[in-house]
Amino acid sequence: MPYPTTKIRLFLVGYTLLWVLGLPFILIYLWHRARRDPDYFAHLGERFGRYPTGLQNAVWVHAVSLGEVRSGAPLIKALLAQGDPIVITCFTPAGRREAMAQFSPEIRSGKVAVVWVPFEFNWCFRRFFRAFTPRYGLVMEVEIWPRMIAACHRAGVPLLLCNAQYTTKSFARDAARTPVMAQMLRGFAGGLVKSDLQAERFRTVGLTNLAVTGELRFDQAIPPAQLDAGRTARKWLNASKTVTIASAVEGEDDLFIATIRAHQDTLFVYVPRAPERFGDVAQMLTDAGLRVGRRSELFNTKLSAQGAAPDIDVLLGDSLGEMYFYLAMADRVVVGGGFLPQGSHNISEPLALGKPTIVGPEIWPIEYPATEAIAAGAVIQVAQADQLAQALRDPVPDSATITAFFADHTGAVAKTLAAIPRLLTRR
DSSP, X not given: OOSSOHHHHHHHHHHHHHHHHHHHHHHHHHXXXXXXXXXXXXXXXXXXXXXXXXXXXXXXXXXXXHHHHHHHHHHHHHHHHTTOOEEEEESSHHHHHHHHHHTHHHHHTTSEEEEEOOOSOHXXXXXXXHHHOOSEEEEEBOOOOHHHHHHHHXXXXXXXXXXXXXXXXXXXXXXXXXXXXXXXXXXXXXXXXXXXXXXXXXXXXXXXXXXXXXXXXXXXXXXXXXXXXXXXXXXXXTOSSEEEEEEEOTTOHHHHHHHHHTOTTSEEEEEESSGGGHHHHHHHXXXXXXXXXXXXXXXXXXXXXXXXXXXXXXXXXXXXXXXXXXXXXXXXXXXXXXTSTTOOXXXXXXXXXXXXXXXXXXXXXXXXXXXXXXXXXXXXXXXXXXXXXXXXXXXXXXXXXXXXXXXXXXXXXXXXXXXXXXXXXXX
16 A cells, blocks of 8 residues: 555644644643753754754664663664764653763764754754755654654655564554554555564554564673672672662552562662652652662762662662663562553563563563563563562572573674665665
8 A cells, every 4th residue: 555645644634733733732841841851941943853963864763762772772883883874863851861871972073963853843854854864764663753754755765663563552552543553654664673473563554674683672782880880789788689670660669669578688779760750769768668778879970889888678779871780789670660551661681681580461562572581481470560579589580591582582783784775675
């Protein structure tokens, strides 16, 4: 079926009207968020496609937030190594800050630009295309921005899904309630997808120019300094048993606090997903009668301990970009998000360190590789939230099983680099 269809054209008219009417409210939302994080309202002109400097003939990587930037980082580094200039677009400050931190030398040398993605208007994207003349675009994970897709199609900029999966929930929702969103996928020039199952789902909705490339997160670089610092910190804290709760989200705190109280002989490292929650989570833990130490107070910027070791129940991970520091301390890892309907966050980082990992019942956002990891015995899934405390007492998966599973699923960067030219040629 050709793109765009009449139905998509009509949808885009209504979609654009909603953006016109909603723009004042979007700006108010950004202003409101900026009261806690000023970066939301910084560089506002970029959201309208006005960029102080450009970068010609760039490869465009759209990584909406923190997780997408991290998953795309190994690929971006490989693209830079083969001489490609890169423009990274983000929507959230967390994503932008991560990209700025990861690629600060390349930004200074003019090889990388990090900017806001334009608002969903044709004229904003026309400005973006003039500033960066992208040869092609890579949309990390599955982000369906209708006007972005239409603008690329009109301007002849090939847009590829990258590290993509079409989750069970999204697939079922689009089939039942929002078929036009599935049809929008046909506007992509192709897709670099995580598994054969995901490829089949994309083919079902008409996106057929595909390559199965695996999960880019398995190719992330591991910072050895963070691992050394984490192991040293555990000794300093005199912890005989340690559990790291990684990427905890709002709504899970009561469950995790109850779990902590059920394991009074264990040091818990509690890492909230969102930085704006650091203070609130610290207060909740304290109100629950737990002795809390904050990473920002106990360790300096180089992750060296400051002062005498405290007697604490919980180390609160109130920092960004230091997940391997927190994971290195752990005997086991509980990955957050999966105890709520919005679903689990990624498991690649603890698996990379060979850590026994527990996820909740809702794994649909990480369907690959979580389904395969659970089947292989490399990850434990608890069927109900109230089983978590007991799961932390059960035997751990064999470390060799975890290591073998991880090794079997690396290599996505090389597969992606090899597949991109093929997809661009076949489109």
